[in-house]
Amino acid sequence: MSNGYDLKDIAENYARKTDSELIHIATEKAQGLRPGVLEIIRNEIKKRNLNPNILEGAKAQNREYSLEExxxxxxxxxxxxxxxxxxxxxxxxxxxxxxxxxxxxxxxxxxxxxxxxxxxxxxxxxxxxxxxxxxxxxxxxxxxxxxxxxxxxxxxxxxxxxxxxxxxxxxxxxxxxxxxxxxxxxxxxxxxxxxxxxxx
Incomplete structure (x- = not known):
């Protein structure tokens, strides 16, 4: 998703997204995002005073879970x-x-x-x-x-x-x-x- 763009371009792109678009990406389309992009999402969530658990949803798509979890x-x-x-x-x-x-x-x-x-x-x-x-x-x-x-x-x-x-x-x-x-x-x-x- 971030291939071909530097983090500044990505940050500007995310800043233009609506709250609902940002939430959709973070909770459903964040698999494979590199750590720098996750930090951009974190900053946008904080700047917009959105639910901080949204970032946990993005992180969840980029980690392994055990069957027990x-x-x-x-x-x-x-x-x-x-x-x-x-x-x-x-x-x-x-x-x-x-x-x-x-x-x-x-x-x-x-x-x-x-x-x-x-x-x-x-x-x-x-x-x-x-x-x-x-x-x-x-x-x-x-x-x-x-x-x-x-x-x-x-x-x-x-x-x-x-x-x-x-x-x-x-x-x-x-x-x-x-x-x-x-x-x-x-x-x-x-x-x-x-x-x-x-x-x-």
Whole structure:
């Protein structure tokens, strides 16, 4: 991101960014930034009187985490209300909705991660199974070839929805969103926005 520019140019570029652009970069797009750029971000955060944890989000994307650390951070997400139904008692986990839709010459395949309570995750996997079973077969040849695998993958994912510990999907989601989660780990309202399901 910083290749070809000296730090002065980069500092001037960051100074022109809005607060929301700076926060987006620091919490979601900071992987691979060199230390000098992190210092520029630190200065901008301080100058604008923004949440200092934003810098922690940038640093988080540039360090290694152990499985234990990722698991610990995922517990912050597990304790939130379900973003799909509002359930506040069930521990959240993750699943992948595997959906296939075909229209003879065109086939559409989607793998969509979702965070929610076990009941809602089961419903989402079931919706994908039904949708794929009804609409996945009609594309030639990819629909016919891929539809059974997408149905199977939903069944397989469904088996992980009710395990007691954070499942692989939730751990992957935590790692992929580590900058935001580190930034807002003590702000439940922001964490709710991170895990909110947005239908695509």
């Amino acid at each position: 990722i698991t610990e951070l995922s517990q912050k997400l597990r304790s939130l209300p379900c973003p799909l139904c509002g359930n506040k008692t069930a521990k959240l986990n993750g699943t992948i909705m595997h959906t296939a839709k075909s229209f003879i010459v065109f086939s559409f395949f989607r793998k969509e991660p979702i965070i929610g309570c076990p009941d809602c995750l089961d419903k989402k996997n079931q919706e994908s199974i039904i949708s794929t079973a009804l609409l996945g077969w009609w594309g030639i040849p990819s629909g016919i070839l891929k539809t059974p695998f997408y149905i199977y993958n939903n069944i397989k994912a469904k088996k992980q929805n009710r395990i007691a510990e954070p499942n692989e999907t939730l751990l992957s989601f935590t790692f992929e969103n580590i900058g935001q989660i580190e930034t807002y780990k003590d702000d439940s309202e922001k964490l709710k926005q991170i895990i909110k399901y947005v239908k695509k």
